[in-house]
Amino acid sequence: MRASRFFISTQKEAPSDAEIVSHQLMMRAGMIKRLGSGIYTYMPTGLRVIRKVEAIIRDEMNKAGGIELLMPLVQPAELWQETGRWDKMGPELMRVKDRHGREYAIQPTSEEVITDVVRTEIKSYRQLPLNLYHIQTKFRDERRPRFGLMRGREFTMKDAYSFDRDLAGMQASYKVMFDAYTAIFTRFGLKFRAVAADNGAIGGTGSHEFHVIASTGEDALVYCPTSDFAANMEAAEAMPLAASRPAPGQELTKTSTPGTTKCEQVAQLLGIELSKTVKTIALVVEKEVDGKKTTENWMLLLRGDHEMNEVKVGKVPGLANHRFATEAEILLCYGTLPGYLGPIGTKQPVTVVADRSVANMADFVCGANDKDFHYIGANWGRDVAEPLVADLRNVVEGDASPDGKGVLAIERGIEVGHVFQLGTAYSESMKATFLDENGKPAPLQMGCYGIGVTRILGAAIEQNYDDKGIVWPTAIAPFEVVLCPMGMDRSEMVKTEVEKLYADLQAAGVDVIVDDRGLRPGAMFADWELIGVPHRVVIGERGLKEGNLEYQGRRDAAATAVPVAGMVEFIKGKLSQ
Structure with missing residues (x-):
């Protein structure tokens, strides 16, 4: 070409x-x-x-x-x-x-x-x-x-x-x-x-x-x-972060937490680790029974420093067609707006699903279903009924690998x-x-x-670029090799060698293009570095007089002098790597 x-x-x-x-x-x-x-x-x-x-x-x-x-x-x-x-x-x-x-x-x-x-x-x-x-x-x-x-x-x-x-x-x-x-x-x-x-x-x-x-x-x-x-x-x-649930060590206490609608704010106010808090996500499932539409209230509980995995939630039995509850639905079910929700003392029946890590927590902090208040020292069984348990969260670095053979990255x-x-x-x-x-x-x-x-x-x-442009892997590059002649229109020596090398590379099955547009070297090189051709050969009178051509791979910091007679085999070797 x-x-x-x-x-x-x-x-x-x-x-x-x-x-x-x-x-x-x-x-x-x-x-x-x-x-x-x-x-x-x-x-x-x-x-x-x-x-x-x-x-x-x-x-x-x-x-x-x-x-x-x-x-x-x-x-x-x-x-x-x-x-x-x-x-x-x-x-x-x-x-x-x-x-x-x-x-x-x-x-x-x-x-x-x-x-x-x-x-x-x-x-x-x-x-x-x-x-x-x-x-x-x-x-x-x-x-x-x-x-x-x-x-x-x-x-x-x-x-x-x-x-x-x-x-x-x-x-x-x-x-x-x-x-x-x-x-x-x-x-x-x-x-x-x-x-x-x-x-x-x-x-x-x-x-x-x-x-x-x-x-x-x-x-x-x-x-x-x-x-x-x-x-x-x-x-x-996501594997449980604790093998079992510790025994309760605190009394349940309703504590004033004004203006703290996020677990991070609650943890900072109370001076505790974020991992001691539990956040509540309110969901609704709409159903049709005997021709009448009804709604079911569901509550998901995750540790304050964990994120919900929506795909996993959709696989919990009964939650395939869930949606997030509206503010009006939350107010009706919990008696308060988002930010203070929790499993203790809801106004309407709610199906509670706790992430595995939350299910094994003791003395946790959760919303009190009352604006500006949270519970400290909440415990399963004692303060609230045991929840359904499911894997609801995204894993994080350092979690145990499910195959038991290390930790996750x-x-x-x-x-x-x-x-x-x-x-x-x-x-x-x-x-x-x-x-x-x-x-x-x-x-x-x-x-x-x-x-x-x-x-x-x-x-x-x-995956493959730098400040000059694309760096294609050779197998899928638009061209494997570009020949860049210096002054081809002015030098018969350069023109002759370019045509010979071009023909020899083609005969060797190399996908090669020769830049015969007559551009200045800087503009020519910039084009091919931007396009990302992985192998470049420069042909100039000075090198030819010394018996050499210049090769430079797209990732190479400098050019390499290669004897004219050995360039085809040199390129074939590079393409086979």
């Missing part, structure tokens, strides 16, 4: 709406161009990265036994209605109507379509296992698109679906895909971590997320440095892949069955495996 025949559109400044580094650098490097909110044109350099990401994914998917097809972007509403997701997905699902008034979804994912394909094609256990995948445009109507390709509305995704005859087969297929994903992200050249995760809107049972490690990542990843335990914050189990990550054990969540609702060895129909066991192809670009940049 010659730069004069390519399209390079670098900019000195990023647009004002580019909030994070990857968005800023992709815009400045001319890799994407904004068309609308959360919608981008992939410019030539950006598209080259996408195609390299796709090629690695295809290669590893094919090695793992995946078979590629292509499912449509527009999908009939009837399929989504079969699984109930037409309503469950809410406004994130883009819906359109054709000229006949028929409704369609602009697909955010393809579980319904692939299940429909397989239920019409698979008849016998002899046709299993089966793994089908595609790389296709997706659309999710994000409430607030932001961060460029990290949270856009239109994006490219690889999704794969496995079909098996039984649970053991599905778990075996899942393991194959897990290993394939590990190979894919390793080949990308990215630092990543696979963590146990919650299945969310996709449904099913077990799942793992693959995260690119980056200090700017939105997700907290929990892991144990001395074992194999790893999970995202939503799924990381936390790092930031960007989710770029997710693998799910779906089981029969879709095959049962869509009646996707096969005939087993005994000739009896059985539901297909499914797995689902996604990679955010375009999101990889943003995640890779968030």
Whole structure:
């Protein structure tokens, strides 16, 4: 490739709406161009990265036994209605109507379509296992698109679906895909971590997320440095901080605490540790009984220095459809406004759920359901009935690892892949069955495996950049090597060597571009450092007269002189590292 025949559109400044580094650098490097909110044109350099990401994914998917097809972007509403997701997905699902008034979804994912394909094609256990995948445009109507390709509305995704005859087969297929994903992200050249995760809107049972490690990542990843335990914050189990509950040591005392609506304020006023306080979160669950709407009051109790985990709360029996109570509901149930709520002496019946750590506390401080007052020395059993107990909180650094093999650490990550054990969540609702060895129909066991192809670009940049621009891993860089001639238009010696080296590198299978635009060295180097090409060779008369060329890796502090005759082998060696 010659730069004069390519399209390079670098900019000195990023647009004002580019909030994070990857968005800023992709815009400045001319890799994407904004068309609308959360919608981008992939410019030539950006598209080259996408195609390299796709090629690695295809290669590893094919090695793992995946078979590629292509499912449509527009999908009939009837399929989504079969699984109930037409309503469950809410406004994130883009819906359109054709000229006949028929409704369609602009697909955010393809579980319904692939299940429909397989239920019409698979008849016998002899046709299993089966793994089908595609790389296709997706659309999710994000409430607030932001961060460029990290949270856009239109994006490219690889999704794969496995079909098996039984649970053991599905778990075996899942393991194959897990290993394939590990190979894919390793080949990308990215630092990543696979963590146990919650299945969310996709449904099913077990799942793992693959995260690119980056200090700017939105997700907290929990892991144990001395074992194999790893999970995202939503799924990381928080172990009790005490093995058992101590005996009461204080009398229950109602104490004046004026103007202290937060646990931090209460702890400071009373001169105690924040961990001695308990905070109350009021929830409501709406139900319909005999055609009448009723509400149930629920109270969650967490230690003052802990944060609620909403995913865990939603899994507490009875709280799947909870919402936060309004001020009016709180006043009616507790007799006071938020800030002074507690489990002792509510005006209406309340179901109390205590986090494991709170359940093992004695002599704790909690709200007295009276403005400007808290209880000191509260104890379970003596002062208030024993609560329901559940894991409700986010883990913190230093917590015991659930596997008992050390303590937990936390790092930031960007989710770029997710693998799910779906089981029969879709095959049962869509009646996707096969005939087993005994000739009896059985539901297909499914797995689902996604990679955010375009999101990889943003995640890779968030992990690999400096003050000059992007630093692409070689495997997914838009070009592996750039040749930067000094005065090529004025020196026949330089021109001859550039053309020879260019041809030799191409013959060796190197993805190389020569910058023949005639720019000054500073401007030329700045462009390629911004774009992030990992290997640069400078060809100038002075070096040629000494028999050398200059090589500099994108992360290198200085250039290295390499003999002209040995440059191709030198580059091949760098690319193999």
